[in-house]
Amino acid sequence: MPGSRLDDEDRRRIAAWLTEGLGYAEIARRLGRPTSTISREVARNGGPGGYRANHAQQATERRARRRRPGAPPRAPAATDAYGRDAAAVLAFAEDFAALMVQIGLPPMAGRVLAHLITTDSGSLTSADLVRKLQVSPASISKAIGYLEGLDMVRRERDPRRRRERYLIGDDVWLRAWTASARKNTMWADTARRGVRIFGAGTLAGARLNEMARFFGRLSANMAGGPGQAAVNDMLAVLAALVHAGEPLTAGQLATALGWHPDRVTESLRNAAGYPDISDPIALQTLESGAYSVTARRHRLTPAQRQALDGHRRCTPD
Secondary structure, eight states: OSOOOOHHHHHHHHHHHHHOOOOOOHHHHHHHHHHHHHHHHHTTTTOOTOOOOOHHHHHHHHHHTTTSTTTTOOOOOOOTTOOOOHHHHHHHHHHHHHHHHTTTTOHHHHHHHHHHHHHSSSSEEHHHHHHHOOOOOHHHHHHHHHHHHSOOOEEEEEEETEEEEEOTEEEEHHHHHHHHHHHHHHHHHHHHHHHHHHHSSSSHHHHHHHHHHHHHHHHHHHHHHHHHHHHHHHHHHHHHHHHHOSOOOOHHHHHHHHHHHHHHHHHHHHHHHOHHHHEEEEEOOOSSSSSEEOOOOOSSHHHHHHHHHHHHHSSSO
């Protein structure tokens, strides 16, 4: 039961699941306990690589006997070099790792990141991590490679000991945020390329277009959005399409506006990626590769659009 003490059967399950390589968060979920309960239990009884169910049970019984009236006072908790409760420090690191796993990191990468963050120096060697986490060097190497891909960890050669140290800088979250924004931009660009291939009028093209808009907005919001000059260029391109009254290619827009083609391309990309700025006008990419504008559909009800379409058909040329 959650809140009750761990019993012998619980400890046997913990030992078996640790052998299988399960993390503290998953073990806690299976037992219906807080992750901190499992991390403290393992930390005070040999760590992930030395936990034995029978030894842990015996140690718990000894502690219970010492807490009875008339028993000698309990020995002080083990502390680290800074006088902090070592078990509490380890428990926090494992809780932090569980949070990282919940937001998408692989379990071992989450544990490595948590221990780097909670180490005062902000750096550890592979041997340090192997000792702390009781796992193989290959597992550490794989986790470090994953975190490097997210720009969250970097390597530094230790010339005195001729080995690498893994570091986490003060700007780790900024670098992770920037890397995530770049990936969102790649998603948006790929989706836009799909729209050009499948055609905006097809179901696949419409789906990809929504994907491009979503990731474009997400990337822009993470990056802080376009500057005022970029917004002015975007609105000028949309105004040009409204004024022309017919689809135009990027090359035709560049000629008409007297701009470099790259400037037009960037403005069209912003128009697609920031629909809230261009509202109530929406940019359309046609199968021919040309661009046109239309009203944002959510601004009008189906009945209003139908009435306006009928009015347009009845209006003489």
